[in-house]
Amino acid sequence: MIGLEIHCQLTKLESKLFCTCKANYREFEPNTNICPTCMGMPGTLPRLNKKAVEKATMIAMALNCHTPQRLGFFRKNYFYPDLPKNFQITQLNMYGPTSIGDQGKVSVEGKEIRIRRIQLEEDPGRLIYEGASEKTAITLVDYNRAGTPLVEIVTEPDFDSPRQVRIFLNVLSDLLQNLDVSDPTLEGAMRADANVSVQGGPRVEVKNIGSFHDLEKAIHFEMTRQQSLKERGIEISQETRHWDDKRKITISSRSKEEDEDYRYILEGDIPWVVMDNSSIETWKKKMPESISSKKERYITKYGIPSQVADVLSSDKYYSDLFEQAHNEANAKEIANLITTDMMGLVDTREKREQSKLIPRHLADLIDMVNSGKVTRSSAKNALVEIVKSGKSVSEIISSTGMAKISDESELGRIIDDIILQEGVAVQQAGENPQTINYLVGKVMQKTNGKADPAITLKIFKEKIGI
Ligand SMILES: [Zn+2]
Incomplete structure (x- = not known):
């Protein structure tokens, strides 16, 4: 126990x-x-x-x-x-x-x-x-x-x-x-x-534990130690033990x-x-919405998947961003952006303190994606810039040339190149439609994610004849 x-x-x-x-x-x-x-x-x-x-x-x-x-x-x-x-x-x-x-x-x-x-x-x-x-x-x-x-x-x-x-x-x-x-x-x-304590034995207090990670180790060590004493018929004494951070063991401490x-x-x-x-009563009213109630609301009101709602609601930094950035229409996409593309960029206290991102950025980015100005993949690249510089979404899109490529003749030229380079895959695409995703991926790679995936797919199908 x-x-x-x-x-x-x-x-x-x-x-x-x-x-x-x-x-x-x-x-x-x-x-x-x-x-x-x-x-x-x-x-x-x-x-x-x-x-x-x-x-x-x-x-x-x-x-x-x-x-x-x-x-x-x-x-x-x-x-x-x-x-x-x-x-x-x-x-x-x-x-x-x-x-x-x-x-x-x-x-x-x-x-x-x-x-x-x-x-x-x-x-x-x-x-x-x-x-x-x-x-x-x-x-x-x-x-x-x-x-x-x-x-x-x-x-x-x-x-x-x-x-x-x-x-x-x-x-x-x-x-x-x-x-x-x-x-x-x-x-x-x-x-x-x-x-x-193990099986009704005396209570041993373990102190001086530096981190939660070590706490788990210290408890594990202590349970094993007591179990082993018990099996050998040696009496376990009620005492305070200190966690030795270097040796990763608990040692009996003199203070009792x-x-x-x-x-x-x-x-x-x-x-x-x-x-x-x-x-x-006043304090009760001041209590913020609980994590479980937030999660429930995200699922039922916006249809956000349970796992995403879980991540979003349990981290106040993420849920605050979400609450300020979303509206009825874009909630699901904002949630998705936060819990996938943003995660690695702001996963520590230092990164969060240094981040220049504000909720408005997220809403603007999703607007850009929905209106077809940038691809979802470029949105991810833009986030990296936003976190670093805090510049507005439109500024970043225009200054870094992230605008979506949906011009058919421009895409056509890129696709022609890929068809030349990927002869085997093109041949396979005739028999196995899955292969075409690989080819679309090649175009995305070449354009740094800026190619419109739907138009790219359409042109590929026309050119290969499937
Ligand atoms: Zn004082």
């Missing part, structure tokens, strides 16, 4: 959870995005970021959690250099449900994964280890991240396999993007620890804090926060 603890940064927020320092700590020189409050100076008081409560509640709602009547915050005490206050302000359901959400559920490929609890808390600072050997090793600390808003999602141990975990994390990552609360593609924005060790106490500096119904 596998359970997860996932930490998601609310990267779309303006400020930290309890002060006005920036939530986007990544742009700062080390230790410049700090203030007396997030440094835990004596006499400072935390002020709860209302937007953080709103965004975290939206996550809880999207994961079908209950929203509590009131929110409570607790101090989790531990002594470590990444924590200037020596305690982290977090949430706990010690006096009934007072964390952002609880008892949620989400379906992953037909399997229901229960969400035990969602809590809002502050991220600690970052420790940076430099130097390779024992002698030169130094640890640097950067408090820019200290106090930034974090949502922790704790699942029940409902996963059966590492694969299911990966799919769940992808679903969750898409969901967070769709809610526009977090950008999970940012380094460190979404991190997960796993609890692994239990909940008692953290000496949780109610955070007296933050009074109970009453969750009034009107705020909750």
Whole structure:
């Protein structure tokens, strides 16, 4: 059995959870995005970021959690250099449900994964280890991240396999993007620890996992390790293990804090926060359309194939483009353009940031294709240019000579050349009509995709006499 603890940064927020320092700590020189409050100076008081409560509640709602009547915050005490206050302000359901959400559920490929609890808390600072050997090793600390808003999602141990975990994390990552609360593609924005046990054995916590890819490996390793111990009659101890990124194994870690060790106490500096119904209703109304509802709409309203609708709806970048570019008539073609030709051009965060493409480009391109000015194949080439330069579609078509060739005499000359070069194929075309597609392909190749495929086919048939 596998359970997860996932930490998601609310990267779309303006400020930290309890002060006005920036939530986007990544742009700062080390230790410049700090203030007396997030440094835990004596006499400072935390002020709860209302937007953080709103965004975290939206996550809880999207994961079908209950929203509590009131929110409570607790101090989790531990002594470590990444924590200037020596305690982290977090949430706990010690006096009934007072964390952002609880008892949620989400379906992953037909399997229901229960969400035990969602809590809002502050991220600690970052420790940076430099130097390779024992002698030169130094640890640097950067408090820019200290106090930034974090949502922790704790699942029940409902996963059966590492694969299911990966799919769940992808679903969750898409969901967070769709809610526009977090950008999970940012380094460190979404991190997960796993609890692994086999057949009623004790629970082993695996921490320090750098990527989702490694998480899958770490869980797999841990399941195999425990299974093997069990088969040999060796007792499995309840412990915390760290993932060793280099050796790709889990190793026992000395720290074995239990909940008692953290000496949780109610955070007296933050009074109970009453969750009034009107705020909750307002937030509910602000919830964006869910991914599954988008998908359903794309299929039923526009007749977009299920697989295409799936890709389009689960990626907010694509669905936003689609929503702004399409109309009743061109929806299917826009969807197709995005999920085929555009994919490779904007498949990473860097490419998306650099891309100059706007929704208007897509609509204009499809117009050009539909009015016969360019071929579908040229549209694909034009996209490459658009993403790079952001120039208008008409500008690119005219400046790069991408206009469709539908002039019969011009095409006729090109086809004559191909007929001369491809004697064998021409002969075969008489017997096997499929071969003619190969010949049309040759013309497309020669014209960089600019030849009108229908007219080309017609001329070929006339010339070969089939
Ligand atoms: Zn601060």
